[in-house]
Amino acid sequence: MKELINISLVGLMGSGKTTIGSFLSKQLNILYIDSDITVVTNYNTDIVLIYYIEGEHSFRAKEEILIEPILIKPNSILATGGGSVFHIYVCKFLLESNITLWFKLDVKEQSKRVASNKRPLTLSIRSCLYIILEHILKERHKLYLKVFNIVFNVNIKSYMLILNKVCWLM
Numbered sequence: 069m070k071e072l073i074n075i076s077l078v079g080l081m082g083s084g085k086t087t088i089g090s091f092l093s094k095q096l097n098i099l100y101i102d103s104d105i106t107v108v109t110n111y112n113t114d115i116v117l118i119y120y121i122e123g124e125h126s127f128r129a130k131e132e133i134l135i136e137p138i139l140i141k142p143n144s145i146l147a148t149g150g151g152s153v154f155h156i157y158v159c160k161f162l163l164e165s166n167i168t169l170w171f172k173l174d175v176k177e178q179s180k181r182v183a184s185n186k187r188p189l190t191l192s193i194r195s196c197l198y199i200i201l202e203h204i205l206k207e208r209h210k211l212y213l214k215v216f217n218i219v220f221n222v223n224i225k226s227y228m229l230i231l232n233k234v235c236w237l238m
């Protein structure tokens with residue numbers, strides 16, 4: 069019988085969880101789930117809109133409710149949102165019951181990647197983006213450290229290289 073595999077990807081926004089997670093699911097022939105996509109489809113709205121109309125706390129509450137059932141989906145790879153590690157039971161689950169890959173990214177490279185896209189945390193703060201991202205890293209680094217099983221440096225530009233490294237270790 070084929071062994072079931074449950075992988076979760078954690079890391080800062082822009083670290084490539086969504087992009088590489090999707091490639092990886094095809095390579096490993098397992099289900100791909102993205103917690104942000106789950107929020108968007110369940111509430112039929114946009115993450116930016118949730119942030120601006122209801123605030124971050126509302127997004128976190130929605131994320132928390134929806135992530136629980138998808139964490140335990142067998143034979144899947146879950147691309148978490150960068151702040152999912154704020155939920156205590158998510159950390160507990162990642163630590164105890166899952167293979168958790170930490171996509172580790174420097175703030176310098178992160179600021180290039182997120183400056184041009186629609187992350188609510190970065191939309192309104194273009195002028196002090198770097199400082200805010202450093203602050204977010206400081207807040208989250210200890211949480212990623214707590215839950216990860218394998219860490220990958222994802223500052224490199226080649227998706228292929230990152231993908232090959234991950235597959236080689238799986």
Ligand SMILES: Nc1ncnc2c1ncn2[C@@H]1O[C@H](COP(=O)(O)OP(=O)(O)O)[C@@H](O)[C@H]1O
Nearest residue numbers: 080081082083084085086087181224225226227
């Ligand atoms: N290794 C990489 N090299 C260059 N750009 C990348 C890399 N990984 C992701 N990106 C880009 O960064 C942005 C965020 O990627 P995404 O997969 O959405 O990350 P996350 O889900 O971790 O926030 C996208 O525009 C993506 O194309």
Ligand SMILES: O=C(O)C1=C[C@@H](OP(=O)(O)O)[C@@H](O)[C@H](O)C1
Nearest residue numbers: 080081082104149150151187188
């Ligand atoms: O780091 C964060 O707090 C967030 C990261 C985003 O997901 P990605 O990490 O996939 O960009 C998304 O959940 C939301 O914009 C908040």
Ligand SMILES: [Mg+2]
Nearest residue numbers: 085086104147
């Ligand atoms: Mg993502």
